[in-house]
Amino acid sequence: MNIVGYSDVWSAAPGDRIRFMVSTVHPRFEASIVRLFHGDPAPGGPGRKVRAVETAVDGEYPGREQPYPLGSYGIVEDVSPVDGPFSFSAWVYPTTSGGGIVEQGDAWRLYLDDDCALALRLGDETFRTGAPLRLFTWSFVSASFDGEQVRLEQRPLRPIPDDPAAAVAQQPAVAPPPTGGPLVFGRGLNGKLEAPRLEGVGAWDFSADIGSDRIRDVSGNGRDGRLVNMPMRAVTGHNWTGREIDWRNAPDEYGAVFFHDDDLEDAGWEPSFELTVPDDLPSGVYAAWLRAGEDEEWLPFIVRPPRGESRGPIAFLAPTLSYLAYANEHAAEGNPVAVTDFVMEDYYQPEDRYAIEVPLNGLYDKHRDGVGWCYSSRLRPVVNMRPHYHMPLVRSAHQFPADLHLVDWLEEKGFDVDVITDEDLHAEGAELLQRYRVVVTGSHPEYWTTPMLDGLEAYLEGGGRIMYLGGNGFYWVTSVDPERPHVIEVRRGRRGTGTWRGEPGEDYHSTTGEPGGLWRDRGRPPQRLVGVGMAAQGFDRALPFEREPGSEDPRATWIFDGVPPGPIGDAGIMMGGAAGLEVDRLDHALGTPPHALLLASATGFSDSYQHVVEEVASSDSKQGGTVSPFVRGDMVFYELPGGGAVFSVGSISWCGSLSHNGYANAVSRITENVLTRFAAAAPVTPAETEEVVT
Ligand SMILES: [Fe+2]
Incomplete structure (x- = not known):
């Protein structure tokens, strides 16, 4: 990618300012603002549909390359130069070779060398133990200089007889000239660090202020510091007993910080231009469109209605936190995640190669030591959140570009819709x-x-109506960092369909203290909220829905007005059908209300589709789509007290069928029937009448 960028916010109201940060090899680039309706280039679809918006952004800008400051570390600014003797100690848990433990300017640096042995550079001299530390194991390390000799020591927490990882090295040395500079912990390290202590200077307790980026000096010298690029906190320390798995109940057993050399919270690029959202700009999906030579880049953002206002009865809730979770995802790289008969790399986009090269990661990826990413920040390029992007695993649009299928359809059908985002719902709730x-x-x-779920629940209890036009929704517990609202956190916990598992004792979010994992494991399964919940995922192709008897119920026949008999959604630009990728199932035991009508189902999936692991207690050979009755997609409808209602399709690929045949198809018609009825003032339901009678 020769031009790439990001904006500082994803959701803006009229009057708000958005800054755009751009890095490019080109000396100049052009920028303008466009409204996005469709970007998916898939054959058979409507292709690129954008509308130019005249703003003060229009113009040419100087290009420059901006770096990625990768890697997390801790920094203590206010430290006087080491001048003569010093003594340092810490616990370390390396997960790859190499990387810094502590350093101060050019004066001295204690680190793990390429063999993972402890090493100290003092001025121009380097001293080594020559004994590799064991990976994924705690060791106590120390380094001291008494004015005449350097002493290095490393001691595994659980030594073995004649332990080759235990070592003491003592050699004569001369003091380097004193040089100042901040004290830096963990730079370049992949691994955990705990309780660093520099005699007479400071002793840092990483179990304090876990929810923040602060590191506290408990020596009494007041030399507090901060963490840069969000290394992982709320991770187990060398003394973790397992008696508690919630860090808040045993903070002293969570005194470690997990550093990685590819962490990135804020790329920190200089802004290239900015936009103040014009007062008359209608709510919608927009992008800054950048062009330079043959290259182009899109930096999408949502314009929400003015705060406290709405333009009409319909809101599209853009799942921006899910876009952020999937940021730069390339989890399938070299790691086939499913029964597939294609070669993933054949479908790589330039964006995938770029994300792998930098590297840029999201909550689906692992650091190079295999530890999962649990924080994702939007203050950096998110290269797969682009209107044209196809996800290799699916060979189709996914997430943001897939949601443009819906945005385009709404426009084609003449629905005037406000676009709001997860972040807006998180901040403002049901109101x-x-x-x-x-x-x-x-x-x-x-x-x-939690605030998003609470908000949606309260809205539905108050007579609201929801059209859940997706699959695998309402699934993972997610936190927005209260101190850094551009960051979300997810811990994958003990079970769930995902690309990694958390480490023992590390299921609780550092940013909010919430228990992480699946919402169903906190008693809030999606079925209770929207009637259906995650049942299976597969990657070969999508199927159509077939009608169930519920579609003949007088409560629901209006949904099928003008829909001919036969399959629903047997074509589409996402995997070729309306039920696919991830499909949800009705399940009364998990909370689907008893009066929910099963309107249609998709069954007969291939074995690429597997019943989700969280419902499989013991592995066996009967979980594939060809044999498991649980591998299915269910479409449901039901009324709620107070005039509310729920319509759920339980499939990610539904919206990819909307545009088929010039928008004249069963999926389009059903969606239009429901949206028209749900957007009307009249009660949706007979339940409303009953309530008035009682
Ligand atoms: Fe997903």
Whole structure:
């Protein structure tokens, strides 16, 4: 990618300012603002549909390359130069060779060398133990200089007889000239560090202020510091007993910080231009469109309606936290995740290669030591959140570009829709939703915070209506960092369909203290909220839905007005059908209300589709789509007290079928019937009448 960038916010109201940061090899680039309707280049679809918006951004800008300051570390600014003798100690848990433990300017640096042995550079001299530390194991390390000799020591927490990882090295040395500079912990390290202590200077307790980027000096010298690029906190220390798995109950057993050399919170690029959202700009999906030579880049953002206002009865809730969770995802790289008969690399986009090269990662990826990414920040390029992007695993649009299928359809059908985002819902709760008669979700609203779930529940209890036009929604417990609202946190915990598992004792979020994992494991399964929940995922192709008897119920026949008999959604630009990628199932035991009508189902999936692991207690050979009755997609409808209602399709690929045949198809018609009815003032339901009678 020869031009790449990001914006500082993803959701802006009229009057708000958005800054755009750009890095490019080109000396100049052009920028303008466009409204996005469709970007998916898939054959058979409507292709690129954008509308130019005249703003003060229009113009040419100087290009420059901006670096990625990768790697997390801790820094203590206010430290006087080491002048003569010193003594340092810490616990370290390396997960790869190499990387810094502590350094101060050019004066001295204690680190692990390429063999993972402890090494000290003092001025121009380097001293080594020559004994590699064991990976994924705690060791106590110390380094001291008494004015005449350097002494290095490393001691595994659980030594073995004649332990080759235990060593003491003592050699004569001369003091280097004193040089100042901040004290830096863990730079370049992949691994955990705990309780660093520099005699007479400071002793840092990483178990303090876990929810923040602060590191506290408990020596009494007041030399507090901060962490840069969000290394992982709320991780187990060398003394973790397992008696507690919630760090808040045993903070002294969570005194470690996990550093990685590819962590990145804020790329910190200089802004190239900015936009103050014009007052008359209608709510919608927009992007800064950058062009330089043959290259182009899109930096999408949402314009929400003015705060406290709504333009009409319909809101599209853009699942921006799910976009952020999937940021730069390339988890399938060299690691086939499913039964597939294609070669993933054949479908790599330039964006995938770029994300692998930098590297840029999201919550699906692992650091190079195999530890999962648990924080994702939007203050850096998110190169797969682009209107044209196809996810290799699916060979189709996914997340943001897939949601443009819906945005385009809404425009084609003449629905005037406000676009709001997860972040807006997180901040404003039910009050935001209550301005609308109906809220329409995106294709894959998977990542939900507590305030978001509470807000949606309260909205539905108050008579709201939801169209859940996706699959695998409302799934992972997600936190928005209260101190750094551009960051989300997810811990994958003990079970769930994902690309990594958490480490023991590390299921609780550092940013909010919430228990992480699946919402169903906190008693809030999606079925209770929207009637269906995650059942299976597969990657070969999508199937159509077939009608179930519920579609003949007088409560629901209006949904099928004008829909001919036969399959629903047997074509589409996402995997070729309306039920696919991830499909959800009705399940009364998990909370689907008893009066929910099963309108249609998709069954007969291939074995690429497997029943989700969280419902499989013991591995066996009967979990594939060809044999498991649980591998299915269910479409449901039901009424709620107070005039509310729920319509759920339980499939990620539904919206990819909307545009088929010039928008004239069963999926389009059903969606239009429901949206028209849900957006009307009239009660959706007979339940409303009953309530009035009693
Ligand atoms: Fe997902």
